[in-house]
Amino acid sequence: xxxxxxxxxxxxxxxxxxxxxxxxxxxxxxxxxxxxxxxxxxxxxxxxxxxxxxxxxxxxxxxxxxxxxxxxxxxxxxxxxxxxxxxxxxxxxxxxxxxxxxxxxxxxxxxxxxxxxxxxxxxxxxxxxxxxxxxxxxxxxxxxxxxxxxxxxxxxxxxxxxxxxxxxxxxxxxxxxxxxxxxxxxxxxxxxxxxxxxxxxxxxxxxxxxxxxxxxx
Numbered sequence: 001x002x003x004x005x006x007x008x009x010x011x012x013x014x015x016x017x018x019x020x021x022x023x024x025x026x027x028x029x030x031x032x033x034x035x036x037x038x039x040x041x042x043x044x045x046x047x048x049x050x051x052x053x054x055x056x057x058x059x060x061x062x063x064x065x066x067x068x069x070x071x072x073x074x075x076x077x078x079x080x081x082x083x084x085x086x087x088x089x090x091x092x093x094x095x096x097x098x099x100x101x102x103x104x105x106x107x108x109x110x111x112x113x114x115x116x117x118x119x120x121x122x123x124x125x126x127x128x129x130x131x132x133x134x135x136x137x138x139x140x141x142x143x144x145x146x147x148x149x150x151x152x153x154x155x156x157x158x159x160x161x162x163x164x165x166x167x168x169x170x171x172x173x174x175x176x177x178x179x180x181x182x183x184x185x186x187x188x189x190x191x192x193x194x195x196x197x198x199x200x201x202x203x204x205x206x207x208x209x210x211x212x213x214x215x216x217x
Contacts, residue, residue, distance in 0.1 A: 001124055001125070001127075001128035002128070004125075004128075005128065005129075005130070005133055008112060008166060009133055009164070009166075012110055012164060012165050012166055015110060016165065018061075018062060023059075023061045023062070023064045024064065025057055025059040025064055025065075025066055026059075026064050026065055026066065028057075028066055032066050035069070036055075036057065036066075036069045039055065039069035041071075042055075042069070042070050042071035042074050043058075043068040043069055043070060044058075044068065044070050044071070044074040045071065045073075045074050047071055047073075049071055053071045053072055053073050054071070054072050055069055055070075055071065055072075056069070056070055056071070056072050056075040057069070057070075058070035058074070058075050108165060109162060109165055109166070109167040110165050110166050110167065111167055111169055112166050112167065112168045112169065113169050113170075113171045114168065114169070114170060114171065115170070115171045115172050115175070115179055116170065116172045117158075117160075117168060117169065117170035117171075117172070118153055118157040118158055118159060118170050118172075118173075119157065119172075122157070122158050122161070122168070122170075125161075125168060126158075126161070129148075129163065131145060133163055133164060134146040134147075134148065134163060134164050146163075146164050148161060148162065148163055149161060149162040149167075150162075159173065
């Protein structure tokens with residue numbers, strides 16, 4: 001479980017680093033520039049641009065490509081979150097922009113799915129938790145520890161729980177049958193469908209560290 005925790009926390013840090021990077025947007029094409037100039041309302045929510053909610057260039061922070069003209073509020077909600085300690089986040093409503101930014105920071109998470117989490121895997125994940133996994137430092141280099149959020153079913157089973165930015169979810173809650181049965185359902189879609197799934201899984205396992213490459217389908 002130590003290897004598991006080291007891997008998922010490392011992945012969480014890497015993902016946060018990628019999506020929070022201040023990636024400069026690629027220059028607009030003539031068509032994109034004309035589209036942006038003509039826009040009078042947000043392409044995401046439809047609200048008209050205003051002095052308090054101005055027009056922005058919404059772009060992908062990974063491909064750095066321009067996506068659409070968005071209002072500042074939607075741009076803050078759509079962009080990747082800054083992965084900081086929850087203890088340092090202010091919750092007072094000071095402005096529309098501040099509210100949108102805080103809402104995004106508070107709601108950001110990375111899903112980690114287990115099949116039958118609440119009845120089996122959760123026991124191992126919780127039992128082997130260490131406080132260092134939620135340790136973070138603020139701008140003053142002070143150590144903080146994020147809270148663990150738990151949605152309990154009872155005193156022994158949890159529907160979901162969140163450690164840092166990782167939210168552990170039980171796929172059995174929306175796919176309520178065995179993994180064997182789920183795989184058999186793929187066969188009903190034909191051999192091509194199953195091979196496609198196998199190829200996707202193979203591509204995924206190639207990116208796993210050596211300790212996890214024994215997993216196969």
